[in-house]
Amino acid sequence: MIRERTEVIRSEDNQESSGRDSGFRSLSPAVWRASTVLFDNIADFTTRKERLFDGYTYGVTGTPTTRVLEDRVAELEGARHCIALPSGQAALCLVALSLLSAGDHMLVADSAYGPLRTFARDYLQRFGITCETFDPEAGSAIAQRLKPHTKAIFLESPGSITMEMQDIPAIVQAARAAGVRTVLDNSWASPLGFRAVPAGVDVVVEAASKLFGGHSDLLLGTVATDDRGLYESFRTTQSVLGQAVSAEDCFLALRGMETLELRYRHQCAAALQVAHALAGHDLVQDVLFPPRPGDRGHARWSASFTVGGCVLSFVPRLPSEAAVHRFFDALQVFRIGASWGGTHSLAAYYPAAEQARRQHCRIDSGIVRLSVGVEPTEDLIADLDQALRNA
Numbered sequence: 021m022i023r024e025r026t027e028v029i030r031s032e033d034n035q036e037s038s039g040r041d042s043g044f045r046s047l048s049p050a051v052w053r054a055s056t057v058l059f060d061n062i063a064d065f066t067t068r069k070e071r072l073f074d075g076y077t078y079g080v081t082g083t084p085t086t087r088v089l090e091d092r093v094a095e096l097e098g099a100r101h102c103i104a105l106p107s108g109q110a111a112l113c114l115v116a117l118s119l120l121s122a123g124d125h126m127l128v129a130d131s132a133y134g135p136l137r138t139f140a141r142d143y144l145q146r147f148g149i150t151c152e153t154f155d156p157e158a159g160s161a162i163a164q165r166l167k168p169h170t171k172a173i174f175l176e177s178p179g180s181i182t183m184e185m186q187d188i189p190a191i192v193q194a195a196r197a198a199g200v201r202t203v204l205d206n207s208w209a210s211p212l213g214f215r216a217v218p219a220g221v222d223v224v225v226e227a228a229s230k231l232f233g234g235h236s237d238l239l240l241g242t243v244a245t246d247d248r249g250l251y252e253s254f255r256t257t258q259s260v261l262g263q264a265v266s267a268e269d270c271f272l273a274l275r276g277m278e279t280l281e282l283r284y285r286h287q288c289a290a291a292l293q294v295a296h297a298l299a300g301h302d303l304v305q306d307v308l309f310p311p312r313p314g315d316r317g318h319a320r321w322s323a324s325f326t327v328g329g330c331v332l333s334f335v336p337r338l339p340s341e342a343a344v345h346r347f348f349d350a351l352q353v354f355r356i357g358a359s360w361g362g363t364h365s366l367a368a369y370y371p372a373a374e375q376a377r378r379q380h381c382r383i384d385s386g387i388v389r390l391s392v393g394v395e396p397t398e399d400l401i402a403d404l405d406q407a408l409r410n411a
Contacts, residue, residue, distance in 0.1 A: 049274055052083035053267045072259060073252050081259050085267040089274050090242070093232070096277075097224055099217040099244035101251035103258055104265045104273075108207060108227025111241030112136045115203055115223055116172070118250075118257045122148035124171040129186060130380040131156040131179020133205060140174075155380040159187035163194040170198065175221075176205040178317060181370050181389055182381060183308035183333055185317030188324055192220040201250075207231070207361075208329040212284050217246055219324065230361025231330075234276035234283055238269045283363065283394060287330035290400065291392040297401045298334050303408040305385065308333040331360045333389045338411055344369060344386060347411035353395055353403040360391030365400055367391075 057076045059065040068077045076083070082090070086104050094102035105111040116139065120126055128140050130153040140151035154165050156179050173195050177186040188204065195202045204216045207227040216224045226232065228240040245251055257263075288311070295309040310321035311328030321328070338344050348356055348369065357366040368389045375381045392400065 049085055049088045049271060051267045051271045052085045054083050055079040073255050078259070080262050080264040081255060082265070083267055085270045085274075086265060089270040092274065092277060093226070093228070093242045094244055096211045097217050097226075097244040098211070098215045099224065100246050101248065102242055102244045103251070103254050104228070104270060105241040105243065105258065105263050106265055107239045108205070108225060108229060108241040109133070109135050109139075110263055111225045111227075111243045112174070112203075112205065113139055114254060114257050114261065114263060115225065115243055116140070116144060116174070117261070118253045119172045119201055119203075120144065120149050121171075123169060125150040125152070125167050125169045126172045126174065127152055127154050127162070127165055127170065128174040129156045129176055129179060129184075130154060130378050131182050131184045132174060132176040133180050136174065136176075136205070153379055156184040156186050157380075158191075160190040160194055162191050163198070166194070166198045166200060170200050172201045172203055174203045174205070176208075178208055178310050178321075178329075181333055181387055182375070182383055183310060183315075183317065184382075185310045185320035187320055188214075188216070188219065188221065196220070208331055209325055209327070210280075210284060210329075212281060213288075213327040213329060214325045217244060222247060223250060227361075228273050230359065231284060232273050232277055232280060234280065234362060235272070236357075236359060236362035236364065238272045240265060240269050240273050284330070285327065286394060287392050288328045290394075290397040291330045291332055291390075292328060293397050294390065294392055294400055294404070295332050295334075298332075298404065301405065301408065303337045303411075305335040305337045306383075308335075308383075308387070330392045331389065332392070333387050335383065335385045336388055336408065336411075338408075341371070341386070343411045344388075347388075347407045350407035350410040351403060352406075353399050354390065354407075357391075360389075362391070363394045365391060365393035365395055 057078055071077055090102040090104050128137055145151055175186055177188055192202050201222045203223040204221045205225050206216050207230055210231045224244045226242045228242050243254055292311055295307050295312045298304045299307045309315055309332035310317035354365045354367040358368050370387045372384055372386050375383050
């Protein structure tokens, strides 16, 4: 009875794949969910690990839905390989764990994503990896920070919150001369604003939760590289650590990418208008947005980037923390939230104490960070103005 039932199931599977879907086409990719991958015979099963990098072995490393997303991101990045991971931070951590061993030395931009710096300081150093931060404006002077056992430089340009631009070409040149890998968190610009792999960066990480997804409803990260050896190392680490992504999240990211360029260009243009309005506001001390002419990092931005991001920061000219709280209470269009890149505009606050913990931060005041969405730009500017005046 069991054998007969198995044959019926196999027959139905064959009919499903060859009959019922005959003549069906869709603009949307199929959502393939699977933990178990089936094999035609035991020989295929016992040699499955040979297909870890170019096939399917277990659900952890993906299904056809995952591969569609990875291929699309790789094409956008100008890279040969891509891996999808559960979040941007998961992607950064996986790259670090793949590249570094006990006794190695790594450099992390002082302005990089806070959780990455925490991972380097509080976790990697437990295992004998020396982690140091460097001035994000170092440029070619980064060569002076390299040691014989330096294996990787982690970049983010512009930096989270404080928006320092890094001289990526100069850092890449210095790193290549020393045989050191470069890793760039490119989530702010996305490959639409800066194609880092063709520019010589070894590994590019995107927080796909943000611009790729575009609707604040998924967690996902991607790692792209041209180097086959690095790709195989990353895929192996993904498998060993069980860093699986859901097919549904891959589908949502693919759907978001259909409107990525439209959203991105609108949000970037709106962010620049908001930055100009804030720069002329009497209750704003400073605006941190490299695409704005006059910004400290504008020259570096214009030398390498083609389009700006939709995230900017500013230092309010308010008398107290209580006034800052009143500013946030008065916001009507902007919502309070830590992420960015979605269709809804967000605002967040980073007190002066957070900047004080950094070694190379040039700002000693509280910072408001804005993620500009797709609402009418005039509404966003008016909302910020009324909130500042009410504060």
